[in-house]
Amino acid sequence: MKIESIILENFQCYYDSNQFVFEKGLNIILGDNGEGKTKFYEAIHWLFNGDRFNLELLISKKKLKENYNGDQFIVSVAMTVTVDNLQQKLKKSFKVQSSSQEIKTQGFEFIGISENDIGEREKMDGDKLLDYIFPAQIRRYSMFKGEAELDIFKSGEQALSNLVKSFSNASHYDEFCKYGDYLRNEAEKAVNKDVKLSSKSKRQFQLLESAIDKKKNELSSREEQFKINDTNLIKIKEDLKEADKYFNNAKHLKTLKERIKRINESISKTQSRIVSDYTTRIFDDKWILMFFEKIQKEFNEKIKNEDLLRRKEEKKFNMEQGAKELSDKILNKITPLPLGVPSVSHMEEMLKEKICKVCNRSAEEGSEAFTYMEKRLEDFKQSIKPKKEKQREVLFKKNYTQKLFSLSDNYTKRLIDIRKIEPGLKDVFEFNERKNQELKELEKSLEKEEREIQKIIAKSKGESELVNIYENVKAWNKQELDIEKSKVRLESEINNLKRELKELVSEKEGIDSKEAKRFLIDTRDILRDIETIFQDTRELKYDEFIDLINFKSNEIFSTINVDDFTGKINLKKYSDSRGEQIKVELLTAEGEYENPNQSLETTMHMSILFAISEIASEISSEGAGNYPMIFDAPTSSFGLKKTMDFLNLVHSTDKQRIILTYEFVGRDAKGNQVIEEEFNSVKRSKAFWLRRDEFVKEDLSTINTNVTTL
Amino acid sequence: MTRRDLLLKDFLSHPLITEKYKISPSKIPSSLAEGLNSSYPIVKSISFMIKEIMKSPKKSEKEVDKLIRKLLNESPL
Numbered sequence: 001m002k003i004e005s006i007i008l009e010n011f012q013c014y015y016d017s018n019q020f021v022f023e024k025g026l027n028i029i030l031g032d033n034g035e036g037k038t039k040f041y042e043a044i045h046w047l048f049n050g051d052r053f054n055l056e057l058l059i060s061k062k063k064l065k066e067n068y069n070g071d072q073f074i075v076s077v078a079m080t081v082t083v084d085n086l087q088q089k090l091k092k093s094f095k096v097q098s099s100s101q102e103i104k105t106q107g108f109e110f111i112g113i114s115e116n117d118i119g120e121r122e123k124m125d126g127d128k129l130l131d132y133i134f135p136a137q138i139r140r141y142s143m144f145k146g147e148a149e150l151d152i153f154k155s156g157e158q159a160l161s162n163l164v165k166s167f168s169n170a171s172h173y174d175e176f177c178k179y180g181d182y183l184r185n186e187a188e189k190a191v192n193k194d195v196k197l198s199s200k201s202k203r204q205f206q207l208l209e210s211a212i213d214k215k216k217n218e219l220s221s222r223e224e225q226f227k228i229n230d231t232n233l234i235k236i237k238e239d240l241k242e243a244d245k246y247f248n249n250a251k252h253l254k255t256l257k258e259r260i261k262r263i264n265e266s267i268s269k270t271q272s273r274i275v276s277d278y279t280t281r282i283f284d285d286k287w288i289l290m291f292f293e294k295i296q297k298e299f300n301e302k303i304k305n306e307d308l309l310r311r312k313e314e315k316k317f318n319m320e321q322g323a324k325e326l327s328d329k330i331l332n333k334i335t336p337l338p339l340g341v342p343s344v345s346h347m348e349e350m351l352k353e354k355i356c357k358v359c360n361r362s363a364e365e366g367s368e369a370f371t372y373m374e375k376r377l378e379d380f381k382q383s384i385k386p387k388k389e390k391q392r393e394v395l396f397k398k399n400y401t402q403k404l405f406s407l408s409d410n411y412t413k414r415l416i417d418i419r420k421i422e423p424g425l426k427d428v429f430e431f432n433e434r435k436n437q438e439l440k441e442l443e444k445s446l447e448k449e450e451r452e453i454q455k456i457i458a459k460s461k462g463e464s465e466l467v468n469i470y471e472n473v474k475a476w477n478k479q480e481l482d483i484e485k486s487k488v489r490l491e492s493e494i495n496n497l498k499r500e501l502k503e504l505v506s507e508k509e510g511i512d513s514k515e516a517k518r519f520l521i522d523t524r525d526i527l528r529d530i531e532t533i534f535q536d537t538r539e540l541k542y543d544e545f546i547d548l549i550n551f552k553s554n555e556i557f558s559t560i561n562v563d564d565f566t567g568k569i570n571l572k573k574y575s576d577s578r579g580e581q582i583k584v585e586l587l588t589a590e591g592e593y594e595n596p597n598q599s600l601e602t603t604m605h606m607s608i609l610f611a612i613s614e615i616a617s618e619i620s621s622e623g624a625g626n627y628p629m630i631f632d633a634p635t636s637s638f639g640l641k642k643t644m645d646f647l648n649l650v651h652s653t654d655k656q657r658i659i660l661t662y663e664f665v666g667r668d669a670k671g672n673q674v675i676e677e678e679f680n681s682v683k684r685s686k687a688f689w690l691r692r693d694e695f696v697k698e699d700l701s702t703i704n705t706n707v708t709t710l
Numbered sequence: 711m712t713r714r715d716l717l718l719k720d721f722l723s724h725p726l727i728t729e730k731y732k733i734s735p736s737k738i739p740s741s742l743a744e745g746l747n748s749s750y751p752i753v754k755s756i757s758f759m760i761k762e763i764m765k766s767p768k769k770s771e772k773e774v775d776k777l778i779r780k781l782l783n784e785s786p787l
Contacts, residue, residue, distance in 0.1 A: 172717060172764075179763055182771040183778060523782050526752055529731075533724040533756070541720070 001133055002656055003628050004080040004087070010060040010096075011046075011077055012039045013692070015704040022658065023685035026651040029660045031690030032673060036705030037660040040690070041145055041632040047077040047092050048130060048139060052108040055094050059105075062704050064098055072097045083133050089113040090126050137162065138627050141612055145632040147602045163582070163612070168545040173538035180531035187524035191516045198515040205515070208508045215504060219497040226490045231576035233483045234583075236476050243469045243476070245595050249456045250470040253463070256449050256456070263446045267439060274435045275428050289418045296411050303404045310401050317395040347377040546571050546582070552611035553604075560603045560649055567593050569604055584608065598637035603646070606634060613655065628656040635661060644682055651683040665689075675710070714742045714760050721756050751785040 005021045008014040013036045020029075020040075031037040046058065059075050067073055076093030095107040112129025115121050134142075141163075164170045195205050243250070342350070342358060350356055351373055356363045363369035457463050513521055553569045570585040586593040586604060596604065613629055635643045643663045650657050664679040673691060687710040692703060711719075722738050722745075731752055738753070739745040745757030755778050762769040762777060769777070 172713075175763055176717075176721075176759065179759060179771055179774055183759075183775050186775050187779075519783065523779060526755065526782065527778070529726050529752060530756060530759070533721050533726060536724055537720050 001081055001083050001627055003658070004082055006040075006044065006080075007076070007078045008040070008043050009076045009078075009093075010063040010073060011043050011058055011075055012036075012060060013703050013705040014039065014043070014707075015060045015062045018705070018707045020688060020707060021686075021709070022656070024656050025654055025685035026647060026683070027656070027658045028647065028682070028684050028687045029658065029690060030665055030675065030679070030687060030710075031660065031662060031705075032665045033662055035665075035690040035692050037662070037690060038145070038632055039705070041143075041630065041660060043077045044079070044630060045143065045145075047079055047090060048134075048143075050092060052094070055105040055108065056103050059096055059103070060704075064096070064103065067096070067098055068100055070097060070099050081133055086115045086117070087121075088115065088129060088133050090130055092126060134627065138616060141609065141616075142627055143630045144609070144634060147598065147605075147634060147636055164542060164545055168541070168615070170538065170541035170545050173534065173541050176534040177531075177538050180527075180534040184524070184527040184531040187520070187527040191512050191520045191524050194516040194520050195512055201511045201515050205508070205511050208504055208511070212501065212504045212508060215497055215501040219494065219501060222490055222494045222497060226487065226494060227576055229483050229487050229490065230574075233480065233487070234574075234576060236480050236483065240473065240476050240480065241594060243473050246466060246469050247473060250466040250473075253453060253456050253466045254470050256453050257467075260446060260449050260453075263442055263449065267442045267446070270435050270439050270442065274432050274439075290421055292411070292418055293415055296408070296415065299404075300408050300412075303401065303408055307401045307405070310396060314395050321393060344377065344380060347373060347380070351377065542573065542580075546573055548615060549608060549611050552614055553607045556610045556649075557604060557607035560607060560646055567596075567600075569607060571608070599639070599642060602634065602637055606646075610650075610653065614653075626655060628658065630658045630660075632660045633662065634659065635663070638663075640664075640676075640678060644678060647682045647684065651685070712742070714764050715740070717760050717764070718742050718745050718757060721760075722753065727752070751782055754785060755781060 002024055003022050005019055007020075008018045010016065029037060029040060055075070063073055063075075073096055074093055075096055076091055078089065078091040078093075080087060080089050082088070090110070090112050092110045093107075094105050094109070097104045097106070110126030112124045112126045113121050114124055114129055114132075164174075192205075192209065196202060198205075346357070350358075350363070351370070354363055354365060354370065355361070356369050356373065359369075361369060363373060453463070457466070550569060550571050553571070557569055567586045567588045570587050572583045572585060574581055574583055584604065586596050586600070609629070613627060616627060635646055638646060640663055643661065647659065650659065664676045664682070666674055666676045668674045675689065679687075689708040689710055691706050691708065693706065718739065718741070727733050727738065728735065731750060733750055733753065737750070739748055739757070742757055742760055745753050746761065748754045748757065758777060758781055759774060762774050
């Protein structure tokens with residue numbers, strides 16, 4: 001089979017009709033990222049597998065915009081192939097009618113046009129024709145997107161038998177095994193039935209039969225568990241192997257994250273210690289008091305002066321007041337005796353006797369002397385009586401000066417604190433500066449660690465995946481250990497059950513041979529042998545097929561990696577709960593190469609695919625045997641030199657391969673896309689270059705891919 | 711050699727044929743037609759099974775079982 005041409009019409013970024021005419025051999029489609037390579041691949045995938053759903057997603061936005069007036073247009077993907085020199089056409093299409101309100105898709109169809117030996121062309125169902133020219137089981141080994149899809153054995157259901165069914169006559173042996181099993185089983189039943197008819201051993205036979213069934217069920221259950229364990233173990237080992245590639249990065253990421261956490265804690269601690277409320281501190285609380293001492297001094301001087309003045313005035317006033325009071329009391333300018341002299345009893349005695357014994361003169365009642373003595377006595381009595389003190393007149397009714405002094409004293413005491421303001425603020429500024437410096441250093445370290453994280457992520461998986469890997473590895477290791485233990489236990493149980501079963505079967509067969517008819521025993525034995533022959537031959541053929549893939553893969557592998565380390569590809573058969581599987585290993589002289597790099601892994605899988613394709617061509621009895629293969633970006637991890645070697649090798653196989661790649665597309669000094677010179681050294685049958693028209697960002701209707709045949 | 715002949719050859723290459731059934735290599739048929747006429751019941755049975763299973767439309771398991779039993783019944787074991 002050869003793909004002659006593919007026409008994409010209004011399919012996604014392919015506006016109007018775009019034709020690719022292919023040659024036998026290597027066809028390379030070049031295109032930078034986003035230029036339409038994957039859309040081309042998806043178009044073929046849709047042609048082969050697409051249904052009538054979500055068709056509106058496949059329409060060229062440019063075409064859609066042009067036809068908003070309601071004009072109808074067609075979206076289609078068509079492929080023309082030749083099989084045995086006869087042309088076969090496949091076309092999948094639908095009609096689009098759009099308006100500003102809605103997009104209507106209708107008339108979805110997949111048609112095939114098949115040419116017969118006499119040149120007549122017949123229209124037929126597209127699916128039927130496709131299955132005839134390019135069977136589904138072959139297609140699954142013919143189209144690959146990216147490097148990850150190249151590992152066809154990874155977690156595949158019945159991977160081996162699918163492969164054998166598609167590419168090896170060994171699949172016939174499966175059918176024989178099925179018949180062999182049925183016939184042997186029927187022969188066993190016939191023997192059992194015959195023994196049961198015999199009355200001699202009937203009871204013993206039934207007991208044995210029941211015990212055998214029980215043991216078989218137990219054995220089958222253990223074997224099932226063993227297989228499940230095996231499947232889980234393989235999965236865990238694969239996960240661990242995958243995780244191992246990134247484990248160091250995951251560990252490093254964890255360390256970096258812990259460091260970042262600590263740095264962030266330090267940053268937040270430092271930030272919290274930086275005193276940033278300068279306004280409050282400077283203007284509201286402290287700074288305004290910086291000049292207070294001077295004002296306080298001036299204030300103090302003023303108070304002192306005022307106090308001095310006050311005291312002078314007060315003294316003068318008091319003196320004046322005192323003089324006035326004294327003059328009132330002084331008679332004839334003579335200083336009187338103090339009150340109480342002479343004493344009250346003397347005074348009363350002198351008044352009674354009407355004589356002044358001080359001056360020794362008579363003092364008749366009513367006389368001036370008598371009156372004087374009476375007044376003196378009265379004055380004295382009055383003076384010793386408790387009496388309301390006479391409010392003395394004062395110059396200053398309020399003592400403001402004293403209040404001012406006490407205010408000043410308070411401020412003076414506070415001066416000690418106030419004097420600390422300036423150095424305190426200086427300390428704060430210096431402290432802040434130091435802390436800000438520390439912050440800058442911390443932020444620098446943070447940036448460094450974050451850059452390191454980005455590097456790690458770029459080198460491996462995403463951040464969350466790396467975190468998961470680190471967390472999962474511990475759990476997987478434990479699970480692996482548990483499963484290993486469980487497998488050992490199950491293995492021992494299985495061996496015991498097999499031994500017990502063998503003993504029971506042997507006992508039963510002893511009865512069989514005594515009780516059953518000879519003919520039935522012989523038939524059973526011969527059918528047992530036939531089943532064994534069928535099963536062993538099947539195993540042998542499967543192994544031969546795997547050996548063949550191994551041989552061819554290694555031939556291709558060593559050619560692709562001519563200058564590099566290769567190792568040896570080894571496809572190993574194993575069985576798990578999903579059925580027979582194939583494990584791909586890369587062997588070195590020291591054993592399995594656990595973690596090949598992506599490029600080596602890709603070449604390994606490509607070699608296997610090419611080997612399978614060669615085998616498919618060899619075994620095919622029809623002319624369609626040489627099936628094309630289509631790869632979208634299969635060499636992303638290769639680099640330019642290796643991609644060139646790889647493409648030259650593919651070209652040398654002379655098989656039709658369509659390879660889409662972003663390699664060899666560069667930019668000139670003006671930033672325009674150019675094909676790099678190295679492409680001239682790449683041998684190929686045909687090459688195309690995909691480029692988009694100038695487009696307006698965020699306007700999908702301006703996107704259109706142009707196809708240039710180089 | 712047809713596909714059926716090849717299948718027969720593959721099955722008869724099994725060690726049981728020579729070791730258990732003591733069929734010498736010279737007596738091992740090289741074609742299905744020969745196998746169908748073999749005097750060895752095991753060879754004849756395998757040949758019959760190839761003939762019936764590779765036939766289009768092929769016979770069911772039950773039908774093939776009947777045929778083989780009949781064949782073995784008629785052949786001296």
